[in-house]
Amino acid sequence: MWRMGEWKMSPQERLALVEQCIELGVTSFDHADIYGNYGVEELFGEALALRPALRERIQLISKCGIQLVSPARPAHTIKQYDTSAAHITASVDNSLKALRTDFLDLLLIHRPDPLMDFDEIAETFEQLRAAGKVKHFGVSNFSRHQFECLHRRIPLVTNQVEFSPLHTTPMYDETFDGLQDLRVAPMIWSPLAGGRLFRDDPATEALRSTIGRIANETGQPFGSVVFAWIMQLPSRPIPLTGSGRIQAIEEAVRATQIRLSRSQWFEILRAAQGHEVP
Amino acid sequence: MWRMGEWKMSPQERLALVEQCIELGVTSFDHADIYGNYGVEELFGEALALRPALRERIQLISKCGIQLVSPARPAHTIKQYDTSAAHITASVDNSLKALRTDFLDLLLIHRPDPLMDFDEIAETFEQLRAAGKVKHFGVSNFSRHQFECLHRRIPLVTNQVEFSPLHTTPMYDETFDGLQDLRVAPMIWSPLAGGRLFRDDPATEALRSTIGRIANETGQPFGSVVFAWIMQLPSRPIPLTGSGRIQAIEEAVRATQIRLSRSQWFEILRAAQGHEVP
Amino acid sequence: MWRMGEWKMSPQERLALVEQCIELGVTSFDHADIYGNYGVEELFGEALALRPALRERIQLISKCGIQLVSPARPAHTIKQYDTSAAHITASVDNSLKALRTDFLDLLLIHRPDPLMDFDEIAETFEQLRAAGKVKHFGVSNFSRHQFECLHRRIPLVTNQVEFSPLHTTPMYDETFDGLQDLRVAPMIWSPLAGGRLFRDDPATEALRSTIGRIANETGQPFGSVVFAWIMQLPSRPIPLTGSGRIQAIEEAVRATQIRLSRSQWFEILRAAQGHEVP
Incomplete structure (x- = not known):
């Protein structure tokens, strides 16, 4: 809010x-x-x-x-x-x-x-x-x-932390592992990177087009794909939406019904990081 | 293999x-x-x-x-x-x-x-x-x-990790300390840094010549000295050898019989890091 | 000593x-x-x-x-x-x-x-x-x-570590949190940053003048303010003084009687870091 x-x-x-x-x-x-x-x-x-x-x-x-x-x-x-x-x-x-x-x-x-x-x-x-x-x-x-x-x-x-495809730190700095270990679900602020994921920007172009392609493949809204990508993590994150538009909130809710394939999940990760996993 | x-x-x-x-x-x-x-x-x-x-x-x-x-x-x-x-x-x-x-x-x-x-x-x-x-x-x-x-x-x-004089991260990022604490021995991949330790390269020249000198002093093969340096850590690492040459495997085995002096151990560390310990 | x-x-x-x-x-x-x-x-x-x-x-x-x-x-x-x-x-x-x-x-x-x-x-x-x-x-x-x-x-x-307004690492790398968790007090070496806090240096000018202003406001010596700033941390650090001058030792002791306001404490932190807290 x-x-x-x-x-x-x-x-x-x-x-x-x-x-x-x-x-x-x-x-x-x-x-x-x-x-x-x-x-x-x-x-x-x-x-x-x-x-x-x-x-x-x-x-x-x-x-x-x-x-x-x-x-x-x-x-x-x-x-x-x-x-x-x-x-x-x-x-x-x-x-x-x-x-x-x-x-x-x-x-x-x-x-x-x-x-x-x-x-x-x-x-x-x-x-x-x-x-x-x-x-x-x-x-x-x-x-x-x-x-x-x-x-x-x-x-x-809970521990409410920033996380999105543009800010993946909690996935690598023990935050999510530690919460999963204790069976505590994180809450996520800025799951859409404060709107940066939607903006035309060469730095995020590859990521945006990968998410867009998967949105097309699955017939789901762009935002829903991002929320689903986050919620699929084993710590079971609960993303917040900071929007006042009911449509944006609907897209967030819709994500609870989506299950990305493992390959789709890693395609988004690869696009976010600019390289494949080691 | x-x-x-x-x-x-x-x-x-x-x-x-x-x-x-x-x-x-x-x-x-x-x-x-x-x-x-x-x-x-x-x-x-x-x-x-x-x-x-x-x-x-x-x-x-x-x-x-x-x-x-x-x-x-x-x-x-x-x-x-x-x-x-x-x-x-x-x-x-x-x-x-x-x-x-x-x-x-x-x-x-x-x-x-x-x-x-x-x-x-x-x-x-x-x-x-x-x-x-x-x-x-x-x-x-x-x-x-x-x-x-x-x-x-x-x-x-076990936790099988990369470690060598050219990759000492696990000694400083809690990996080895944590395994020692639990009395679990790490396995080591790339203990010879994928062969880089043997190659003529200005970046590793000081390290190579230090190991070479200690090999001469102790009358042991170069590779055995490296393996011994690793196995002397208190977490008791078990290095792998990726070689198919029986001679290279013999050098690895031979290392189990070598005990470097503490000064020899720190000479290799200093050469690897480019500075003495703080 | x-x-x-x-x-x-x-x-x-x-x-x-x-x-x-x-x-x-x-x-x-x-x-x-x-x-x-x-x-x-x-x-x-x-x-x-x-x-x-x-x-x-x-x-x-x-x-x-x-x-x-x-x-x-x-x-x-x-x-x-x-x-x-x-x-x-x-x-x-x-x-x-x-x-x-x-x-x-x-x-x-x-x-x-x-x-x-x-x-x-x-x-x-x-x-x-x-x-x-x-x-x-x-x-x-x-x-x-x-x-x-x-x-x-x-x-x-105890864990005796380096800490001062010019070296705040232990406040952020789990050292102080971990000691507080175990109710163990750290000892602090170089609390005055080896004298660097007193020296005329553009890099530390903002910090020095903030500490100086708070020293004036509180009517306390400069060094006492620094010691008080350290001792106010919840892990209850015990600073060492490396000085042989009895006056410097008196200033350290005097700090045990000082309680900075929370705002004064954060003014020193902000000046030390060059930015306000997030």
């Missing part, structure tokens, strides 16, 4: 989008305190308030731990992290108020903080759970080792 | 080579489904069929998981990996048939596959063991973390 | 420095067999011999495992490592004799040795402890994984 502020929708339109998502089976909505300059949660909460009964049909995810320099936070003088108990607790309270709900389904630490204390975060998570404010916990952009350090102290349900 | 197809030997000559190896105490023969364009196992099996009683005096290693574009596999359209249960099982059956044996002593996954499912591989290994088709399991070219993910599910007996 | 040989002090002056340190609450003295060309332990022992009762008020740390080419060790022909049982034991005996004490409080393996055998080192440590020669054990310059391999065999109390 991080771009919701850019969509210039009325509360009614936002509600309609949420309801269309639910009809498609998309019921998890990914937030963060900082999205839209600390404004998106409020926009979503405003829509939810128009039909409060939706709350029990959806899952709300939020994040905390980054502090932005922003007119909405005049006290901030530098972009920094804060993963202290005090900040996490206060940020959750803010998110609950803005989202007009009394619990989050999932709370993530947004980025690994060089000052994070694993014990302190785990204790704070326990207290938030005991208070009924958050049901599940996770992290975002953590390394495999950082994930495991915190997971040893309190079970985490 | 990966180059056996290039040696243009008759089945009788191949058998003679195997018997000479056994006399030297070399009783493990390293194969893979793909060696020699999917042909080497057949060549070896043909020789073995001339004297089936040899089977109980040797250990047969094979690998699977890579699929090559090859006249021998017309269905393949791209170089890819396949570590599915179906492919592993079929590949083992092929290897057994080609090698004319009813069991492998050791089966390795040839390369880490981004699509590999640790649980599926472990279950497949268990079934192959239960069926009496494979006695032991391992991997090749796996990172330390990948090795441990699979080793947690089924005990592995 | 690694530069003690350069300070040209008489035994009485060295004793005075030790006593001044103790008055400041600095009671741990960091040695290594090789410091000052194998000479510093002797200089320190000479001072200690002037007032033997000091021994029970201080902690003596030493290290072994590096062998230098040095007039003091004519048998050495190359800089190398030796982490064999024989060398560790002999090196401790030398250190005890030179320091004129019958035990070390802490012994560290100085550098990870490609030839180190984790089991052999752990057994040697056990024997040194049983013999009453060493109370605690640790390592220096080890990776997270190497630390854990040895720590699994015998509990280690």
Whole structure:
């Protein structure tokens, strides 16, 4: 939902989008305190308030731990992290108020903080759970080792990381292997590389044409092929879509019905990397 | 045995080579489904069929998981990996048939596959063991973390990796440390850097002359010094020799009797790296 | 104490420095067999011999495992490592004799040795402890994984690594995360980047001026701010000071009383890295 502020929708339109998502089976909505300059949660909460009964049909995810320099936070003088108990607790309270709900389904630490204390975060998570404010916990952009350090102290349900055919790092740096090992599914941000996969660009031309060919072969939309390519990984990644267009969301959902052949999968990998596997 | 197809030997000559190896105490023969364009196992099996009683005096290693574009596999359209249960099982059956044996002593996954499912591989290994088709399991070219993910599910007996004075990565990237920690010995491919150590080349001149000097000092063949340098590592690596010349194999065996002094060992390391240790 | 040989002090002056340190609450003295060309332990022992009762008020740390080419060790022909049982034991005996004490409080393996055998080192440590020669054990310059391999065999109390605003690697390569996870405090060498932080240099100008500004804001010495910045990390690092000037040592001690604000901490990080956090 991080771009919701850019969509210039009325509360009614936002509600309609949420309801269309639910009809498609998309019921998890990914937030963060900082999205839209600390404004998106409020926009979503405003829509939810128009039909409060939706709350029990959806899952709300939020994040905390980054502090932005922003007119909405005049006290901030530098972009920094804060993963202290005090900040996490206060940020959750803010998110609950803005989202007009009394619990989050999932709370993530947004980025690994060089000052994070694993014990302190785990204790704070326990207290938030005991208070009924958050049901599940996770992290975002953590390394495999950082994930495991915190997971040893309190079970985490995901690590939300960037991944796409244009950013395959988590496939090679232990992130996906480590999550598969623990049977924890990653969530994926920027699965379409922020739209770069769609743009005319010599650097990504071979990849785009390979995906396009497979889209033709399978009779599926381009975006669905990319989502299917990601979801076929053995760690069972769950890609997010950052789009407000219901068509783009439909393409993401459609991917759950597609199974690429192993050769199609490796053709996309080869095109993404510029060379075949060793 | 990966180059056996290039040696243009008759089945009788191949058998003679195997018997000479056994006399030297070399009783493990390293194969893979793909060696020699999917042909080497057949060549070896043909020789073995001339004297089936040899089977109980040797250990047969094979690998699977890579699929090559090859006249021998017309269905393949791209170089890819396949570590599915179906492919592993079929590949083992092929290897057994080609090698004319009813069991492998050791089966390795040839390369880490981004699509590999640790649980599926472990279950497949268990079934192959239960069926009496494979006695032991391992991997090749796996990172330390990948090795441990699979080793947690089924005990592995080796990770076969590239290592030589010209390729010292496994000494610094946790591979050897991790195997030593688990008391598992690595197998080494390309211990002589594919022959590059013997070639006249300014880039390797200092290293070659250091090894040559130590060979002179100790009265040992050049190749034996290299093998000894590798085997002295605390993870107890087992180097392979890819040679079909019995003299080269003798030099490898001879290395088991050599113990370099610590200073000789570090002289080779310094020459290989171009600087002393920090 | 690694530069003690350069300070040209008489035994009485060295004793005075030790006593001044103790008055400041600095009671741990960091040695290594090789410091000052194998000479510093002797200089320190000479001072200690002037007032033997000091021994029970201080902690003596030493290290072994590096062998230098040095007039003091004519048998050495190359800089190398030796982490064999024989060398560790002999090196401790030398250190005890030179320091004129019958035990070390802490012994560290100085550098990870490609030839180190984790089991052999752990057994040697056990024997040194049983013999009453060493109370605690640790390592220096080890990776997270190497630390854990040895720590699994015998509990280690520290990993002494290089860290400063100009060398932040351990904050990002699992070293500090791993130690925090195990609740083991790192020791820090070169916390002031070997004096580079004080030198006029365009490359470090932004960092120096940021630290300088925070020093002014807080009314603390420049060096104290750097020490505080380090000690605020959640792994609770213990910085060493390599200085023989009592004023520099006072500044280090003073840092234990300083708590930087989170923003000040991230201002120093941003200046050190040249960009804000992601």
